[in-house]
Amino acid sequence: MAKVTLYGIPNCDTVKKARTYLDGRGVGYHFHDYKKAGIEAADLERWTRQVGWEKLLNKAGTTFKKLPDADKADIDEQKAIALMLANPSMIKRPVVEGGASLLVGFKPEIYDAEKF
Numbered sequence: 001m002a003k004v005t006l007y008g009i010p011n012c013d014t015v016k017k018a019r020t021y022l023d024g025r026g027v028g029y030h031f032h033d034y035k036k037a038g039i040e041a042a043d044l045e046r047w048t049r050q051v052g053w054e055k056l057l058n059k060a061g062t063t064f065k066k067l068p069d070a071d072k073a074d075i076d077e078q079k080a081i082a083l084m085l086a087n088p089s090m091i092k093r094p095v096v097e098g099g100a101s102l103l104v105g106f107k108p109e110i111y112d113a114e115k116f
Contacts, residue, residue, distance in 0.1 A: 004029040004098035004116055007039070007091070015094045018106040022096075027116045029098070034088040044081045047095065050102045053080035058092040 006022065006029045008015035022029055047056055057080045058064060064072070064083075071083065084091050096103040099114045 007032045008094035009035045012093045014106050018094045053077045063089045
């Protein structure tokens with residue numbers, strides 16, 4: 001069985017749904033709370049290579065919306081990574097690593113297709 005890590009914050013409803021899903025199917029995983037433990041640039045760089053920064057950066061969240069307009073303008077991969085490093089709550093949740101593919105967000109039908 002692959003070593004699965006679920007990245008997120010514990011009070012996020014979507015993270016709770018993903019954890020309940022994995023628990024209900026007996027999938028063992030390590031929970032990484034990036035509000036408390038932070039996130040490494042190397043993780044964000046690896047994830048952006050796999051799924052693209054556009055999928056990782058949560059532009060719908062209040063943290064992003066509260067940014068000054070200058071910070072929201074002309075975003076590219078490096079700027080997105082810098083924003084997510086400075087504000088981990090801007091990372092779309094959850095991120096699940098260790099299965100066949102990197103999962104961002106939670107949709108049961110996508111998790112069903114994953115080989116944990």
